[in-house]
Amino acid sequence: MHDLAVARDAIERWFRAGLVAVDPAVAVHRALAFDPISGVLSVNGDTVLLTGTLEVVAIGKAAAPMARAACDVCGDRVSGGIVITKDGHLTERLPASLETFEASHPIPDGRGVRAASRAIERVSRLGAGDVVIALISGGGSALFEAPVEPLTLQDMAQTTDALLRAGAPIQDLNAVRTPLSRVKGGGFRACAPNATFITLILSDVLSNDASVIASGPTVPRQAHASRSLDILRQHDLIDRVPPIVVDVLTAQSSIPLAEAVTTSDIVEVIADNATAIAGIAEAIRHDGLRPLTIWEKREGEASALGSAWVDACERAPEQVDVILGGGEATVTVRGDGVGGRNTEFALAAGIALAAQHAEWIVASLATDGQDALTGVAGAIADPSTVVRAEQAGLHPVAALRDNDSLAVFTVAGGIVNTGPTGTNVNDCYIGLRRSALGRLEP
Numbered sequence: 001m002h003d004l005a006v007a008r009d010a011i012e013r014w015f016r017a018g019l020v021a022v023d024p025a026v027a028v029h030r031a032l033a034f035d036p037i038s039g040v041l042s043v044n045g046d047t048v049l050l051t052g053t054l055e056v057v058a059i060g061k062a063a064a065p066m067a068r069a070a071c072d073v074c075g076d077r078v079s080g081g082i083v084i085t086k087d088g089h090l091t092e093r094l095p096a097s098l099e100t101f102e103a104s105h106p107i108p109d110g111r112g113v114r115a116a117s118r119a120i121e122r123v124s125r126l127g128a129g130d131v132v133i134a135l136i137s138g139g140g141s142a143l144f145e146a147p148v149e150p151l152t153l154q155d156m157a158q159t160t161d162a163l164l165r166a167g168a169p170i171q172d173l174n175a176v177r178t179p180l181s182r183v184k185g186g187g188f189r190a191c192a193p194n195a196t197f198i199t200l201i202l203s204d205v206l207s208n209d210a211s212v213i214a215s216g217p218t219v220p221r222q223a224h225a226s227r228s229l230d231i232l233r234q235h236d237l238i239d240r241v242p243p244i245v246v247d248v249l250t251a252q253s254s255i256p257l258a259e260a261v262t263t264s265d266i267v268e269v270i271a272d273n274a275t276a277i278a279g280i281a282e283a284i285r286h287d288g289l290r291p292l293t294i295w296e297k298r299e300g301e302a303s304a305l306g307s308a309w310v311d312a313c314e315r316a317p318e319q320v321d322v323i324l325g326g327g328e329a330t331v332t333v334r335g336d337g338v339g340g341r342n343t344e345f346a347l348a349a350g351i352a353l354a355a356q357h358a359e360w361i362v363a364s365l366a367t368d369g370q371d372a373l374t375g376v377a378g379a380i381a382d383p384s385t386v387v388r389a390e391q392a393g394l395h396p397v398a399a400l401r402d403n404d405s406l407a408v409f410t411v412a413g414g415i416v417n418t419g420p421t422g423t424n425v426n427d428c429y430i431g432l433r434r435s436a437l438g439r440l441e442p
Contacts, residue, residue: 003437007361008380010440011430012416014283014322015365015377019418021279022367022425024062024137024202027271028069031200032133036077041131041198043266048196052129056081056098057119059144060137060214061105061368061424062202064092070133070200071095081133082122084115084143086370089420106164106372107157108145116146116183123188126195132218134188134197138204138368138424140214141174146182148248155242156180166235167332169299170205174215176228179252180245185211185221189265197265203272204368204424206297206327210267219267225252273297273326273426276367280428284322288439292316295325295429302329302341303400306348306364313360313431321436325429329364331372337404340371342378342427346414347405350381351396358383359434365416368424374406378427380414383434388412 020026033042039050054077058067063085071078071094080097083090086105094100103112123132147156156177163173178185189197199218201210211219228249232238238246277293284291294312298305309325316323329341339347345364353360365371365378385408386396392411399408409415 003434004361004382006437006440007382007432008414010287011361011363011380011432014280014430015363015416015428017283018276018280018428019367019421019423022202022271022276022423024065024423025069027202028066028135028200029073031268031270032070032073034074034077036075043198043200043268046266048131048198048264048266050077050131052131053079053126055079055122055126055130055132056135057123057132058083058135059217060140060202061086061089062137062422063135064090064094065422066135066137066200066202067098068092068094070135071098080122082115082119084112084119086139086143089422091422103143105139105142107160108142108153110153112143112145113153116144120146120183120188120191123192123195126192128194130195132192132195132197134199134218136199136214136217137202138214140217141177141184144183144214144217148180148182151180151244151248155245159241159245162237162240163235165333166237167301167330168231168235169330170328171212172231172235174212176231178215178221179225179228180248181215183217184215186216186219188217189219196263199265199267201267201269202423202425203269204426206273206299206426208269208272210269225249229253271425276425276428277324277326280324280430289321289436290319291322291324292320293324295327298325298327300329302331302344303348305329306345307352309345309362309429309431310349310352310356310358310360313362314356314358316431321433323431326426327429328426331403333403335402335404337399337402337407338374339403339405340366340374342366342371343374343376343405343409344400344403346379346381347396347400347408350385351400353381353383354386361432361434363416363430365428367421367426367428369418369421376415376417378416379409380416382414385412385414
């Protein structure tokens with residue numbers, strides 16, 4: 001067990017290095033600068049002259065640290081603003097000029113609707129010469145909501161829940177929700193047509209598509225409502241979402257998308273999954289081991305990916321000590337257990353490790369520290385995870401079938417619990433060759 005403890009300590013240390021690389025405040029400081037003498041805001045070389053009001057609007061799981069960093073950069077030139085984040089994520093000491101809201105994720109609630117209404121009210125007063133620094137991070141789709149009439153919040157919540165249970169990826173989820181909302185797909189941006197928006201994005205979408213991240217509140221949507229109906233059909237959900245949702249999407253399908261309007265807006269992705277993986281790789285090299293990134297932007301069913309990851313470990317070149325990957329799996333809920341995409345990935349990997357007698361240690365970890373509703377970041381599996389679970393009276397294969405992965409790691413060990421990290425750039429996959437553990441000894 002000693003070498004397993006060494007491995008787990010190393011993996012958690014490397015993961016935290018990856019989190020530092022995508023720290024929201026650091027990313028904002030890296031991208032944003034303000035010259036108080038000239039009044040020029042600059043974002044990675046692009047500039048905006050500030051002649052009027054400067055508002056900060058931060059939406060998502062990383063909203064608080066991003067807002068704090070923007071206020072640090074711009075100082076008292078910030079007139080005010082609003083911060084909307086997930087429950088438990090409002091841990092920053094923020095300027096009194098910023099209104100703060102917590103709301104539910106991944107299912108939207110009334111607090112998110114009230115926060116969105118207040119944000120709309122604030123920016124609707126802005127005009128030419130005014131600037132909004134919009135700070136967008138993962139989770140914004142659920143946290144920032146304003147249903148189009150005659151939809152209710154309950155309609156939105158039921159639709160979100162149905163898509164999640166069907167294992168729909170985030171792109172599909174947001175494509176369906178966007179035309180149902182007054183703020184998604186550039187709807188929020190349209191509330192202040194004469195102002196300039198600087199949008200800084202911490203990406204939780206593998207494509208880094210700004211119109212998809214948090215459903216693009218400041219970026220005009222590209223997909224037609226007919227695409228949303230196609231997605232519901234693809235997941236066999238036409239008859240499982242509220243009928244009014246289908247009615248609204250059908251009505252919108254006959255309305256052409258508005259043409260994009262050229263503005264002086266700036267939209268920048270300032271950190272993403274690749275940034276986190278690079279930070280992990282650097283930490284591994286610092287420990288004297290040799291990493292290799294083999295997966296990028298990987299998607300699919302968590303249980304299938306976990307098994308495929310072990311196959312990838314077994315095929316890794318002999319000179320490689322650690323393999324790395326990034327992506328975001330989905331889980332099709334078939335049982336009534338407790339788990340998330342990362343614990344399910346790790347459980348499937350643990351079963352494969354035992355079946356193949358593979359001498360690797362595997363981790364699947366969520367960079368936001370919140371793997372679905374588990375409350376943990378994910379888990380680390382090793383070749384004896386299955387044996388320890390069985391000795392405790394659990395059957396891992398049955399648990400996987402019942403989506404009960406958290407229970408296995410609770411008794412077998414391997415849970416990684418970081419708490420909310422304040423960032424969110426998808427998930428990180430790590431495979432550590434067991435024979436390399438000797439070089440990690442103190």
